[in-house]
Amino acid sequence: MSLLFMVEQAIKSCKAEQAKINDSIQLYRELLHTLTPQPKTDCDESECADGAALDTVTSPGEKEDMELLERALEKALRVRTGTGSSIKASKKSAPRKEPGTTAVTSKEGRQASAASKGNQATTRSTSKSASLDRKEHKKPDGIVHQQAAAARKSQQVVSASGSLDRGQFHTSTLHSKNQTIRSNVLSGNDLARAAAISIPSDNTVPVSHTHRSGAHSLLRQTGKASDQTSKWKSLRSKQNRLWDKVVALQRKPAPGRSHFMERMRATFPKDWPCGSPDQTRALVNRLTHTGHDLTQHCQTKELLAKETPEAATELGGKANKNDFFLTLERLSMTAAQLQYFAYQAKQEWETWDRWRPEAGCLCPTGANGAWGDGMIAPLPLTITYTTEAEFRKLEKLRMRVALLQQELYLEQALLETLSPHLSSIVPGPGCPNLSVLRDMYSLLGEGGERFPAIVLDCELD
């Protein structure tokens, strides 16, 4: 297998892991959306009327987002209706709404409604909206236009989530956008209702119509939704309680179990090793790795000691120096142990192999085969943390160690692959060219991160 392929595989699994993490990020976001109280900016008209308060809550960034969204909606509407009046209206209304929230707009509309009492003849929607006095306004075109836009947006949302339950569309389709946009759409609901009543002549009527039913079902579901949240919470705590019990029970030994195993073992052939081929294979693997590390350790140590004593300090750190003296003492001991273990593992494996059934080994590849430590994998661990910072640190470390391990494996494979070629670095025709030398040095000595300079030192005189 090519080394390039191996690295490509590593990249692939990295990407797969990214996709997995991304999925959980999306999921958690959506969960949080429904679980945590959102800043209340929506639905209630009396609250919406309190525009000043609302303005203080929205951050500049959110305002900007909303303005952008609205502009986009306006543009979309303009394109769709193509009427001159709405173009004019949007031009008129654009500079007016600096904070740019629909909620604020409706407040303005409300304030305006008092002033426009005598002015109703000029509005287009007089006939139907008379009953809804507070929805009246001075600039009907601008407002209606906006409401229509909101309604249209809501309709898009509804149709986008057609397969989903009514009333659940907010989080399911807008999860990645920020809350403000969501609340904007929500307040759009109300406005849409208003629009449905106040502008029957407008060409968005069917739209508002469909939406109205959506809004109604939304109201119907309200009770259900908070039930759902509490159900989720109670399930979570139930799950935690159950885990606690499981962990407690797991600690208790099960004598019956081991007794059964002993009895079964007694029926096995005399030379039958305990454990399993799976475990032995893992053991062999682990021994190989430990031994490999040990060898490398010794070699490097020697090399360093021989070459430059100061190079040993290049690695820096007291810990390392300590380690330097300590390990020399311990090395032989460890090596002896290793050999002993290896001898046993070898014998064990040979026995297993002798008893292998006809069908072949069907050895599992991958995670739990060669690389797990072959012990009985217990249940998932429970790690308790106290602060978010601690949790983050833990997760970060876990990832860093995994990445480091991957890097080490890669460099190990690289060294094993390249070291046969090292002997070709001798003066003569077979010597690799400069760029190859440079790349080799960088990959083997610098992890591919930095490059040496190679100077061709030819004195022509």
Place this chain on the structure above:
Amino acid sequence: MQRSKASVRVEVKQVIGALCRLLAATGLESVPTPENFRRAKFGGGLEVEDQFWQLLADILQTSSSVSCEASAQLGGATDYRKLVAAGLWQTGYHADWMYGRQGGEGEEGGEGGRCSSRDLLLALGWLLATGKLEILLTQRVQQLDKTLLTPTPVNPPLPSELQLDSASLRKLQWLVGCLRYQGRTLLSMQEERTRLLHAVVVASLPSSVSSSSDQSSTVLRKDCVCMQQLCDLLEAYLNWKQVEKVFWTWMDSVVDCHLTDPVVKRPSHSPNTGARVCHHGNRGLEKLEDMLLRLPTGQEAQRRGRGDVEDREEGRERLHGGSDSFCLPPPLSSLPCLPCRPQAYRAMLQTEKPVRHGRLPGEGARGGAENPDELPASQAVQELLQTEALLVERRDRQRLANRMQLQKMIGRLDQLMLIPP
């Protein structure tokens, strides 16, 4: 007497019922009925036998005791049986029937190849006793619990080759850079996930402020369904654990039946003498041999001299101490190994004062034998820091050695001067 016997039978049936429910909850499709367990004890019929074949194969496949690719290739009843035999062998089980006659495939009644449903029941008991149930459970939990944190997969090094020309080396450089970049992306994504997960954990506390938003969400509903299943699963496991003892007592009686059965004879099958090829294991063995050859013990240690021999003897004695000749000594706990936990874990926010079980810090770091199921984050962090430091040291040492070697070699070349970055 009669009555108590009957009540015992009822109890056993209930216990087996608990087991069956647990097996079903872990996602296995074909679980025999408790009644069929009983029938299997007395050597049931073909139908019972088939059910147990199926169950064993399912367990072995789901718990990845046999390679999935290999099992996908197999098909049909005989192959099914082969799969079960190979899988049981992987778990260290032995029974005569696992060894069909060489060349006599499909010869059902053949000596050694024939098994009863009781044999299969015993094999099932073995699988349960060796912890396959826990593996199945863990796998199912991983599917259901969306807040479970799973280990990042690491691709092991494989024997590989590379063309030594500048084009491939450049490509390699590029790929290595790519991998590093992907790793960094992964790190930052993971940070975001941790942040969110913490928020979810906090939100799930009963004390947290409940949502006031009036929306229901599909995601929430789906998660509720998953969690409900998870709770059912855990409950099933708890139920089983509470009555497990009765099951093992019953299994004991199955073993009794098995041993007193006149048909059963001592292992008639002798181990294969011919060279066998399990290339997975043998390749590992080759590597091991290779490692041993390179191991610096011999002259190295000798040269270093004193105390060495005693050390060795002492070590050997110590190793021999707690083990009989067939078993490995409590394996590897005395070997220097990386304290890393390739395990999935649940993150729990500790809200009140910890009530610790009197465990010394670092005691859990030994791993293996007494793997604690619970661990404070601080301890896990310590372990990981150690591992990280060790890995970094190892990497840097290796790089330094590589640099020195290459500098020396390149330095020997005429007219070339290498200036390290």
